[in-house]
Amino acid sequence: MSTSKRPKTEARAGRIKLADVATASGVHYSTVSRVLRPGSKGRISDAVAEHVKAVARELGYQPNSVAASMRTNSTHSIGLIVHDMSDPVYPPILTGIEEVLSPQGFAVLVGNTGYDIAVEMDVVNRMASRLVDGIFLATTRLEDPIVKRCQDLGIPLISVLRQTLSRDTPAVINDCLGGMRALTRQVLAWGHRDIAVILAPQNLSTGRERWRGIRDVLTEHGMTLPEHRIVYVEHMSADQGERAARSLLNAQRPPPEVIMCVNDLVAIGAIRACRAAGLNVPLDVGISGYNDIPLVDMIDPALTTVRMHLQEIGKAAGKMMLAHLGSEAPSPATVRIDAELVLRASLRNLNG
Amino acid sequence: MSTSKRPKTEARAGRIKLADVATASGVHYSTVSRVLRPGSKGRISDAVAEHVKAVARELGYQPNSVAASMRTNSTHSIGLIVHDMSDPVYPPILTGIEEVLSPQGFAVLVGNTGYDIAVEMDVVNRMASRLVDGIFLATTRLEDPIVKRCQDLGIPLISVLRQTLSRDTPAVINDCLGGMRALTRQVLAWGHRDIAVILAPQNLSTGRERWRGIRDVLTEHGMTLPEHRIVYVEHMSADQGERAARSLLNAQRPPPEVIMCVNDLVAIGAIRACRAAGLNVPLDVGISGYNDIPLVDMIDPALTTVRMHLQEIGKAAGKMMLAHLGSEAPSPATVRIDAELVLRASLRNLNG
DNA sequence: CCGCTTTGTGCAAACGTTTGCACAATTAGA
DNA sequence: TCTAATTGTGCAAACGTTTGCACAAAGCGG
Numbered sequence: 138m139s140t141s142k143r144p145k146t147e148a149r150a151g152r153i154k155l156a157d158v159a160t161a162s163g164v165h166y167s168t169v170s171r172v173l174r175p176g177s178k179g180r181i182s183d184a185v186a187e188h189v190k191a192v193a194r195e196l197g198y199q200p201n202s203v204a205a206s207m208r209t210n211s212t213h214s215i216g217l218i219v220h221d222m223s224d225p226v227y228p229p230i231l232t233g234i235e236e237v238l239s240p241q242g243f244a245v246l247v248g249n250t251g252y253d254i255a256v257e258m259d260v261v262n263r264m265a266s267r268l269v270d271g272i273f274l275a276t277t278r279l280e281d282p283i284v285k286r287c288q289d290l291g292i293p294l295i296s297v298l299r300q301t302l303s304r305d306t307p308a309v310i311n312d313c314l315g316g317m318r319a320l321t322r323q324v325l326a327w328g329h330r331d332i333a334v335i336l337a338p339q340n341l342s343t344g345r346e347r348w349r350g351i352r353d354v355l356t357e358h359g360m361t362l363p364e365h366r367i368v369y370v371e372h373m374s375a376d377q378g379e380r381a382a383r384s385l386l387n388a389q390r391p392p393p394e395v396i397m398c399v400n401d402l403v404a405i406g407a408i409r410a411c412r413a414a415g416l417n418v419p420l421d422v423g424i425s426g427y428n429d430i431p432l433v434d435m436i437d438p439a440l441t442t443v444r445m446h447l448q449e450i451g452k453a454a455g456k457m458m459l460a461h462l463g464s465e466a467p468s469p470a471t472v473r474i475d476a477e478l479v480l481r482a483s484l485r486n487l488n489g
Numbered sequence: 490m491s492t493s494k495r496p497k498t499e500a501r502a503g504r505i506k507l508a509d510v511a512t513a514s515g516v517h518y519s520t521v522s523r524v525l526r527p528g529s530k531g532r533i534s535d536a537v538a539e540h541v542k543a544v545a546r547e548l549g550y551q552p553n554s555v556a557a558s559m560r561t562n563s564t565h566s567i568g569l570i571v572h573d574m575s576d577p578v579y580p581p582i583l584t585g586i587e588e589v590l591s592p593q594g595f596a597v598l599v600g601n602t603g604y605d606i607a608v609e610m611d612v613v614n615r616m617a618s619r620l621v622d623g624i625f626l627a628t629t630r631l632e633d634p635i636v637k638r639c640q641d642l643g644i645p646l647i648s649v650l651r652q653t654l655s656r657d658t659p660a661v662i663n664d665c666l667g668g669m670r671a672l673t674r675q676v677l678a679w680g681h682r683d684i685a686v687i688l689a690p691q692n693l694s695t696g697r698e699r700w701r702g703i704r705d706v707l708t709e710h711g712m713t714l715p716e717h718r719i720v721y722v723e724h725m726s727a728d729q730g731e732r733a734a735r736s737l738l739n740a741q742r743p744p745p746e747v748i749m750c751v752n753d754l755v756a757i758g759a760i761r762a763c764r765a766a767g768l769n770v771p772l773d774v775g776i777s778g779y780n781d782i783p784l785v786d787m788i789d790p791a792l793t794t795v796r797m798h799l800q801e802i803g804k805a806a807g808k809m810m811l812a813h814l815g816s817e818a819p820s821p822a823t824v825r826i827d828a829e830l831v832l833r834a835s836l837r838n839l840n841g
Numbered sequence: 842c843c844g845c846t847t848t849g850t851g852c853a854a855a856c857g858t859t860t861g862c863a864c865a866a867t868t869a870g871a
Numbered sequence: 872t873c874t875a876a877t878t879g880t881g882c883a884a885a886c887g888t889t890t891g892c893a894c895a896a897a898g899c900g901g
Contacts (some may be wrong), residue, residue, distance in 0.1 A: 154887055165851045170889060182849060199642070202618045203564060204887035206555045207856050214598075214619075222580040225783070231574050235601055244619060246566075247599045249587055266554045267566075267596060290551070405787055431577070435757055437789030506857055517881045522859060534879060556857035559886050 153198045162192040169193070173200065206268065214244045215458060216264040216272040218283075220252045220372070224402070225430040226447060227275060230297060233451020234273060234458075241459065243270070250276060252372055257283055265290045271458050273297050277306070278340050293461050297454045298445075300342040300471055307461060309454040309472045313343050313427075316443040316476025317350025320425060323478060324395055325358060328487030329423060333366040333393035335381045335403055337373060347399055347427065366393060370403055378406025379413075386414045392422050395484065401426035401433050401442055408436070408483070423484040439481035450474050505550045514544040521545070525552065558620065566596045567810060568616040568624040570635075572604050572724070576754070577782040578799060579627060582649060585803020586625060586810075593811060595622070602628060604724055609635055617642045623810050625649050629658070630692050645813050649806045650797075652694040652823055659813060661806040661824045665695050665779075668795040668828025669702025672777060675830060676747055677710060680839030681775060685718040685745035687733045687755050689725060699751055699779060718745060722755055730758025731765075738766045744774050747836065753778035753785050753794055760788070760835070775836040791833035802826050 155173075159166035164185060171181050172189040206212040217234065219227045235245055246269060248260035257276060261283055264272060271293040277284060279302040287294040296308035324332065334351060337344030355361060368384055370377035378398060386392055392414075398404035404426030411418050418424050418438055426433065429444035453472050507525075511518035516537060523533050524541040558564040569586065571579045587597055598621060600612035609628060613635055616624060624644055629636060629651035636653055639646040648660035676684065686703060689696030707713060720736055722729035730750060738744055744766075750756035756778030763770050770776050770790055778785065781796035805824050 152887095156887080166888090167852075167890080168850060170887095171850090174889075180848065185849080199614065199617050201620065201887055203555060203558045203620050204856095205889070207559045207858090207887075208889045210856070212555060222574070222583050223577075223783075225575075225577065228574040228580065231599065232601060242615075244598050244600075244615065246596050247583065248596075249584060262551065263594075263596065265551050268553065268555050405784065408787070431575075432757065432784040432788060435760070435789065436784060436787040437791075439789075504857095508857080518858090519860080519882075520880060522857095523880090526859080532878065537879080553857055556886095557859070559857075559888090560859045562886070 153196045158193045158198050162189045212268045213242050216246045216269045218248045219275045220250050229447035230451035233448040234455045237452050237455030307469045309450050311445040312473040312476050313346035314350045317347045318354050319478045321351045321354035329395045331394040333385050333396045335398045336369050337399040373400045375402045375406040378403030379410045382407035382410035395423035397425050401428045401430045419483050419485040438483045441481045441484035442479050444477040444479050505548045510545045510550050514541045564620045565594050568598045568621045570600045571627045572602050581799035582803035585800040586807045589804050589807030659821045661802050663797040664825040664828050665698035666702045669699045670706050671830045673703045673706035681747045683746040685737050685748045687750045688721050689751040725752045727754045727758040730755030731762045734759035734762035747775035749777050753780045753782045771835050771837040790835045793833045793836035794831050796829040796831050
């Protein structure tokens with residue numbers, strides 16, 4: 138740590154503390170504490186309370202929550218771990234979380250992993266050092282050493298968007314299964330039969346559930362996909378999507394009627410790949426995504442996708458965190474937030 | 490605060506502390522501290538150091554940084570205040586900041602204001618209570634009570650993307666003036682003369698600089714814009730952009746040749762408004778944005794805009810923060826990061 | 842008017858570090 | 872061999888809260 142901060146400015150150094158307010162009001166500092174932190178034990182007369190509050194306000198007293206945390210062993214801060222905040226899925230979740238937690242006095246510590254699990258482990262350890270009251274994990278794998286670590290550390294954990302295989306953590310997730318089923322039914326209803334898919338790694342619950350949603354419906358219709366119509370991305374980005382789509386299109390075979398992508402970014406990449414291959418979307422190839430991130434309604438062609446209610450997910454996660462912090466018994470419930478089909482130009486009705 | 494957390498889990502309660510490591514290694518806990526925090530005063534023999542480290546590792550010691558913060562009066566955490574993380578401009582900045590600060594042991598506390606200055610003031614006060622070492626402010630107004638507050642509180646502040654009128658805070662901003670000049674020159678070079686603008690509130694440095702960039706170039710060419718070609722948004726969102734554009738198009742006059750928008754989201758709204766009015770972009774009306782946020786290259790039509798190097802801005806801001814935390818004299822330097830013109834389909838060459 | 846409850850306030854410990862100071866042990870210089 | 876410098880470690884205070892406990896004052900029922 139190179140930053141040696143010895144001196145501090147005046148304002149920082151001469152910070153008003155409880156004792157200052159106390160002497161200025163002629164009471165003991167413990168009394169000030171009780172006035173300013175209602176809910177603590179020990180009743181205070183209204184007269185004193187008013188007076189102390191007035192003095193505190195006048196002196197511009199700002200409580201030192203670090204000191205309070207030290208005493209109470211609770212920082213009222215919670216961590217949010219994501220791979221990359223620039224992925225537009227995450228910010229609305231942060232907003233939802235803040236909406237619930239901020240009024241309760243919680244602050245949110247954001248940690249980006251950059252898709253690197255070593256970094257992620259480090260982030261967790263640092264959050265542990267900082268005594269966060271809980272962690273929201275948006276990177277959860279089906280078998281997850283990070284989850285394990287949090288459990289070992291005794292940090293309340295809530296999984297968002299994803300869930301472990303054993304469902305041993307509380308979680309708030311999108312109903313990927315339902316969403317993908319609805320989408321697949323629509324694809325079939327519109328007469329598509331030669332379907333290709335670009336899937337996420339199958340060590341993620343989202344990746345697995347979305348794929349299962351597709352397969353379920355295909356199976357209902359007595360269909361299965363041939364190997365060569367199934368490709369994977371390593372993580373969900375447009376570049377990865379473009380690469381994957383290229384491998385679908387480059388083969389000697391004719392292009393599929395539709396490419397169902399595991400999410401919108403991947404679908405964007407797929408659209409690029411189609412364009413590059415001289416194929417028109419949706420005339421030559423239909424494309425679908427998942428998430429309904431901002432602007433996919435404005436792209437060319439407007440993307441058919443499934444909307445997750447991300448802010449709702451964030452809010453639900455926030456509430457769940459509050460519940461878990463309050464109670465002793467964190468029942469690992471999994472809450473599913475409904476998904477919503479959004480039909481746009483990138484997928485057409487072959488029957489129409 | 491409703492959450493009464495009395496009991497804690499085993500793991501949380503029986504946390505290993507310095508003293509535990511000390512007794513286990515047969516040394517005083519101050520020695521352990523010195524071993525684990527190299528750079529502190531007092532040299533330790535290599536033998537003891539190795540031994541203590543081993544014991545600490547074995548016991549799984551996690552330093553309690555709250556306690557350390559209490560002692561040192563420095564939390565190694567910094568705040569980032571934005572209006573709304575869902576605005577795609579901010580995440581890359583966060584990434585840049587983290588990239589620089591995280592390796593130095595800093596954590597980032599994110600605060601969304603929801604465009605509400607009362608909330609914003611509250612966020613600042615809470616960050617002050619939490620003893621953040623510094624604050625990045627991305628909401629800076631030309632005359633800003635928030636900046637004033639931070640100065641009163643003695644919290645090191647760095648303005649990002651925006652700057653105060655008096656330039657009394659260190660800041661890292663995009664070169665809006667240069668960027669907008671370049672764009673305007675291009676617009677003129679391509680033969681557009683009937684130009685309309687959708688501007689941001691003029692109490693923001695970005696709003697004012699971008700407008701000045703346009704005016705400068707127009708003035709160079711002996712042009713000025715008539716009142717009815719100038720409209721404003723309250724803040725930078727697609728909805729606001731759509732409203733503003735509507736008011737430009739609804740008038741009895743013919744539509745302008747080009748609408749220059751203060752940023753991409755606003756431009757998106759303007760495109761929507763044009764479509765709704767039955768106007769083709771770019772054939773009937775050209776549109777430009779600013780920022781080059783993700784996906785504007787994919788929308789219909791692809792948006793002509795100016796790229797800010799957001800992650801660079803974040804990194805520069807992070808470095809600047811480190812510098813200011815280190816030194817006594819925070820010279821309020823303003824760093825400008827170059828902008829880059831990005832020409833796409835939404836603006837056409839009338840001469841071509 | 843007496844004991845008992847209630848109410849309001851002060852006292853002091855504790856939270857887990859960091860670090861100035863003291864001091865013992867070792868090394869070096871002459 | 873003696874003094875002086877150096878090195879390694881222990882001691883204890885301090886950081887600013889919260890909160891259990893003690894206790895005085897006041898209210899009250901009989």
